[in-house]
Amino acid sequence: MATKGKSTSQPGDPLDVEALLAGDGAAFEQLVRQESPRLFRVINRVVNDEDEAASLMQETFLQAYQRLDTFRGEAKFTTWLYAIGINLARGSLRKSRRLSPLDEAAVERMQPEFSGGMYVDHAETWNPHRLAELSQRRELVHQAIAQLPEDYRVVVTLRDIEEIRTEEVARMLDVSNGAVRVRLHRARQALRKLLDSHISN
Amino acid sequence: MKKHLMRMAAPMIRRLMGTPSCQEVNSFLMDYVDETLDAETSERYRKHLGRCGTCTSYLEQYQDTIKLARECRDSELPSDLVEHTLAFLKDRGVTS
Numbered sequence: 550m551a552t553k554g555k556s557t558s559q560p561g562d563p564l565d566v567e568a569l570l571a572g573d574g575a576a577f578e579q580l581v582r583q584e585s586p587r588l589f590r591v592i593n594r595v596v597n598d599e600d601e602a603a604s605l606m607q608e609t610f611l612q613a614y615q616r617l618d619t620f621r622g623e624a625k626f627t628t629w630l631y632a633i634g635i636n637l638a639r640g641s642l643r644k645s646r647r648l649s650p651l652d653e654a655a656v657e658r659m660q661p662e663f664s665g666g667m668y669v670d671h672a673e674t675w676n677p678h679r680l681a682e683l684s685q686r687r688e689l690v691h692q693a694i695a696q697l698p699e700d701y702r703v704v705v706t707l708r709d710i711e712e713i714r715t716e717e718v719a720r721m722l723d724v725s726n727g728a729v730r731v732r733l734h735r736a737r738q739a740l741r742k743l744l745d746s747h748i749s750n
Numbered sequence: 751m752k753k754h755l756m757r758m759a760a761p762m763i764r765r766l767m768g769t770p771s772c773q774e775v776n777s778f779l780m781d782y783v784d785e786t787l788d789a790e791t792s793e794r795y796r797k798h799l800g801r802c803g804t805c806t807s808y809l810e811q812y813q814d815t816i817k818l819a820r821e822c823r824d825s826e827l828p829s830d831l832v833e834h835t836l837a838f839l840k841d842r843g844v845t846s
C-alpha cells in the first residue's frame with residue numbers, strides 16, 4: 550500500500566477507502582481535510598448554530614473512526630460518513646428543542662392551490678433586474694431555508710445546495726428515492742412561496 | 751358563473767384533447783427540470799407550456815428558486831476548524 554505524505558492530499562482526491570478501513574491515520578487525516586467544508590455546511594444547515602455544528606462535526610469523525618467495522622461498502626464511504634453526521638445533527642436538534650419556525654401544516658399551505666386542474670393564483674415571472682438588485686439576496690434565501698421544517702431543510706441542503714444525487718441523499722437519510730423527491734418538490738415550492746413575497750413586491 | 755362552468759368543463763375538454771392540466775404539469779415539474787421525463791410526456795408538457803402563461807411563470811420561479819438555493823453554498827469554514835478537528839482526533843488516538 551502506498552503511503553501518502555500529508556502534504557500531497559488535495560480536496561477532491563479520491564479517498565483511499567482501504568487505508569481508511571485499516572485505520573490508517575494519514576488516510577483519516579486526508580478524509581478530515583477533504584470532507585470538513587461540506588460536512589460542516591450540511592450539519593450547520595440542520596442545527597443553524599456554528600459552534601454546535603463544529604463540535605458535531607468533530608464527533609462525526611470520531612464516531613466514524615470508532616465504527617469503521619460497521620461500514621459495509623454498499624454505499625460510498627462519504628455517504629456513510631454523512632449519514633452519521635446528519636443523525637448526530639438531528640439528535641442535537643431534538644435535544645435542544647429548537648423548533649423550526651414553520652411546521653408541516655405551513656409547508657402544506659405554501660403548496661400551490663388548484664381548482665379544476667388550474668392554478669388558483671397566477672404566478673408572475675420574477676423580474677431578473679429586481680432579483681439581481683435584491684440586496685442581501687443570499688441572506689434572504691438563507692433565512693428562508695432556515696425556516697423550513699428539518700425534513701425539508703435537509704433535502705434542500707443536500708440536493709439543491711450541495712448537489713448530491715437523489716440516490717445518495719436517500720441513503721444518507723435512510724428513506725426511499727421517492728420520499729426524497731416528494732420532500733424536495735414540496736420544499737422547493739414552499740421556498741418559492743417564501744421568496745415570492747420578497748421578490749414580487 | 752361562466753368562469754365556474756369553464757373550470758368544471760376544463761378537465762373533460764383536456765382529456766379529450768390529450769393535454770395535461772396545470773396540476774398534472776406541476777406534478778411533473780421536478781422530472782421536467784431534471785430532464786427525466788419520457789419523450790412523449792415531455793412533448794405534451796412543452797405543448798401545455800407553450801399555451802399556458804401561468805405554468806411558464808411558475809416553472810421559471812421554480813427554476814429560479816433552485817438557482818437561489820445553490821447560490822447559498824458558502825465556502826468559508828470557520829478558521830482553524832480543520833486543525834482543531836485533527837487535534838481533537840489526535841487526542842483520542844485517531845490521527846498521529
Ligand SMILES: [Zn+2]
Pocket residue numbers: 771772775798802803804805806
Ligand atoms: Zn398550465
